[in-house]
Amino acid sequence: MSRRLVKRGNTGSGVGRSAESAPSEIRQQILKTAIRLFAQKGFRGTTTREIALAAGVNEVTIFRHFASKQELYSAILEVKSTEAGLTEWLVDLAQFEQRRDDEGLFLFTASNILAHYKRDADFLSLKLYSSLEGHELAQKYREMQICPLFRFLRNYIVTRQREGAFNQCDPDIAVQAFLGSVYNHAVCLHFSEVDFIKLNQEETAKEFTDFFLRSMRPAPGRKRST
Amino acid sequence: MSRRLVKRGNTGSGVGRSAESAPSEIRQQILKTAIRLFAQKGFRGTTTREIALAAGVNEVTIFRHFASKQELYSAILEVKSTEAGLTEWLVDLAQFEQRRDDEGLFLFTASNILAHYKRDADFLSLKLYSSLEGHELAQKYREMQICPLFRFLRNYIVTRQREGAFNQCDPDIAVQAFLGSVYNHAVCLHFSEVDFIKLNQEETAKEFTDFFLRSMRPAPGRKRST
DNA sequence: ACTGCAAGCAAGCACCTGCTTGCCTCCTGG
DNA sequence: CCAGGAGGCAAGCAGGTGCTTGCTTGCAGT
Numbered sequence: 001m002s003r004r005l006v007k008r009g010n011t012g013s014g015v016g017r018s019a020e021s022a023p024s025e026i027r028q029q030i031l032k033t034a035i036r037l038f039a040q041k042g043f044r045g046t047t048t049r050e051i052a053l054a055a056g057v058n059e060v061t062i063f064r065h066f067a068s069k070q071e072l073y074s075a076i077l078e079v080k081s082t083e084a085g086l087t088e089w090l091v092d093l094a095q096f097e098q099r100r101d102d103e104g105l106f107l108f109t110a111s112n113i114l115a116h117y118k119r120d121a122d123f124l125s126l127k128l129y130s131s132l133e134g135h136e137l138a139q140k141y142r143e144m145q146i147c148p149l150f151r152f153l154r155n156y157i158v159t160r161q162r163e164g165a166f167n168q169c170d171p172d173i174a175v176q177a178f179l180g181s182v183y184n185h186a187v188c189l190h191f192s193e194v195d196f197i198k199l200n201q202e203e204t205a206k207e208f209t210d211f212f213l214r215s216m217r218p219a220p221g222r223k224r225s226t
Numbered sequence: 227m228s229r230r231l232v233k234r235g236n237t238g239s240g241v242g243r244s245a246e247s248a249p250s251e252i253r254q255q256i257l258k259t260a261i262r263l264f265a266q267k268g269f270r271g272t273t274t275r276e277i278a279l280a281a282g283v284n285e286v287t288i289f290r291h292f293a294s295k296q297e298l299y300s301a302i303l304e305v306k307s308t309e310a311g312l313t314e315w316l317v318d319l320a321q322f323e324q325r326r327d328d329e330g331l332f333l334f335t336a337s338n339i340l341a342h343y344k345r346d347a348d349f350l351s352l353k354l355y356s357s358l359e360g361h362e363l364a365q366k367y368r369e370m371q372i373c374p375l376f377r378f379l380r381n382y383i384v385t386r387q388r389e390g391a392f393n394q395c396d397p398d399i400a401v402q403a404f405l406g407s408v409y410n411h412a413v414c415l416h417f418s419e420v421d422f423i424k425l426n427q428e429e430t431a432k433e434f435t436d437f438f439l440r441s442m443r444p445a446p447g448r449k450r451s452t
Numbered sequence: 453a454c455t456g457c458a459a460g461c462a463a464g465c466a467c468c469t470g471c472t473t474g475c476c477t478c479c480t481g482g
Numbered sequence: 483c484c485a486g487g488a489g490g491c492a493a494g495c496a497g498g499t500g501c502t503t504g505c506t507t508g509c510a511g512t
Contacts, residue, residue: 026489042358045270047469058490063471128358131417132268132351142419150422167440172422173433177407184406191357193368196376196398207399214393215441252459273499284460289501453512460507468499477490482483 027065030055035076039122042129043073073135080123081140086116086149097156100165102213105156109149110182110205117186118201124190150175157216166216178212253291256281261302265348268355269299299361306349307366312342312375323382326391328439331382335375336408336431343412344427350416376401383442392442404438 033055037046048069052059066072089112096105117124130137153175160166185204188194197204259281263272274295278285292298315338322331343350356363379401386392411430414420423430 042268042270044268045359048471049469059470060472060491061489064489069470125358128354131419132354132358133271138417138419154422169437169440170425170433173430173437176411176423177403177434177437180408180410181403181406184410185402191364193357193364196380197402204399207396208403211395211399211403211441214395215437274501275499285500286461286502287459290459295500455510455512457510458508461505463503463505465502466500469497470495472495473493475491477488479488480486482485 026057026061030057030062030065030072031076031079034072035080035122035126038073038076038129039125043069043133043135048072076126077130077135077137077140080126081137081144085141086113086145090148090152093152097159100160100163102160102165102216103209106178106212107205107209109153110178110208111202113179113182114186114189114201114205117183117190121190124187146179150179153178160216164218167218169216174212174216177215178208181212182208252283252287256283256288256291256298257302257305260298261306261348261352264299264302264355265351269295269359269361274298302352303356303361303363303366306352307363307370311367312339312371316374316378319378319382326386326389328386328391328442329435332404332438333431333435335379336404336434337428339405339408340412340415340427340431343409343416347416350413372405376405379404386442390444393444395442400438400442403441404434407438408434 030051034046034051037051037054040046048062049059051072052062055062062072066075089108092108093105096108127138127141129135154171157166157171157174161168161171182205185194185197185208199207256277260272260277263277263280266272274288275285277298278288281288288298292301315334318334319331322334353364353367355361380397383392383397383400387394387397408431411420411423411434425433
């Protein structure tokens with residue numbers, strides 16, 4: 001009963017240890033491995049023994065860092081829902097907004113969404129599992145990442161509509177249509193469910209953007225005007 | 227060792243039995259219950275005891291009908307991937323096609339997709355779980371249901387482009403954008419992740435359709451320029 | 453009445469899985 | 483040099499879980 005439950009925080013007292021072992025490096029290693037495995041097989045489908053084996057630590061060590069498997073999962077949710085995600089480039093979007101660069105703004109958005117989910121593929125699985133298994137990650141992520149982006153885009157569209165640069169239409173529908181098509185494509189790519197679109201990531205983003213803007217613009221780009 | 231493994235087919239010899247017990251009614255009951263539970267908690271998250279209890283049968287009975295839990299799951303996939311799905315209204319779409327009724331065709335599509343996934347909500351979960359857990363349902367469903375629909379729409383778009391009624395653009399992207407936005411919305415609804423769009427199902431379908439067609443039509447404002 | 457199928461029921465086996473305990477080892481800081 | 487923190491290792495417990503076995507019961511058709 002002497003030293004149950006380490007609780008990472010206080011380990012930060014000394015940086016030391018040897019060369020390769022930073023203070024809470026093992027905790028990070030466990031987290032990282034657990035993220036990968038939970039993403040692959042879901043919460044219920046992953047055993048703590050598996051995590052330990054894959055992380056190269058003893059199973060007991062896991063329970064010394066996390067009170068339970070559930071708490072390990074919660075720690076992951078904490079990490080994943082707070083770490084840099086979609087919102088980190090809201091500031092970049094603001095620049096496009098100032099320049100009224102419609103193409104740039106939506107292309108940047110689409111492109112980054114595709115890149116984001118490709119880079120952090122585990123996150124997509126994790127999010128889907130959490131939706132299905134009824135955990136809170138999806139909702140938290142939605143509130144902290146999706147909603148701000150959604151509101152920004154919606155806001156931009158409304159502005160452009162007032163300026164007469166965009167068609168009058170339900171801005172919610174427009175945003176939903178744009179994000180939906182891009183996001184859905186990202187999911188399809190994730191599951192290797194796509195053989196329709198042969199384009200690479202950048203080209204795809206460009207096509208979706210063009211398609212979207214063609215719907216928003218009062219005067220469609222007449223490419224063949226005799 | 228006398229009668230292990232019943233294998234439904236041959237039970238259909240006589241219709242008889244009593245009033246409430248049709249030949250393979252119990253098998254159906256098991257399947258139906260299993261579908262619901264697998265959809266709620268995934269394959270790994272559902273126990274055979276649970277299924278038996280919920281179906282009102284003895285656990286042993288399950289294994290008399292299905293060699294293993296895995297085979298029960300396979301039977302479900304069989305049912306779900308062959309039963310009436312998106313393709314059942316391809317014939318209706320053909321009528322819209324003959325009339326060149328763009329609005330009707332895409333509205334019908336969007337509307338039915340939303341209705342389909344709302345009516346058979348379990349299927350959506352089942353499909354997502356199967357994608358994540360690496361089963362074959364998603365792929366099978368894709369080949370048998372999504373692809374035909376995709377090809378039909380793609381084909382229609384190409385035709386209308388040739389006729390000059392639709393803009394020149396990558397038809398794959400167009401279909402992907404349309405289906406993606408609608409499908410994504412269905413998923414959002416499924417997980418109660420939507421508070422952006424207040425419209426009901428019909429209105430939403432209509433809005434997505436309008437949005438899509440506005441991008442496809444050469445002359446957005448004036449419908450009859452001739 | 454006899455036969456045979458289908459389902460129920462009680463029990464249980466073998467393995468898995470989250471989690472615990474006790475003890476030993478290595479490293480570091482004072 | 484020593485105290486103490488952090489991890490390894492071996493063992494195991496309690497409950498769950500897929501699946502089996504042996505038996506009984508009820509309902510048909512001949």
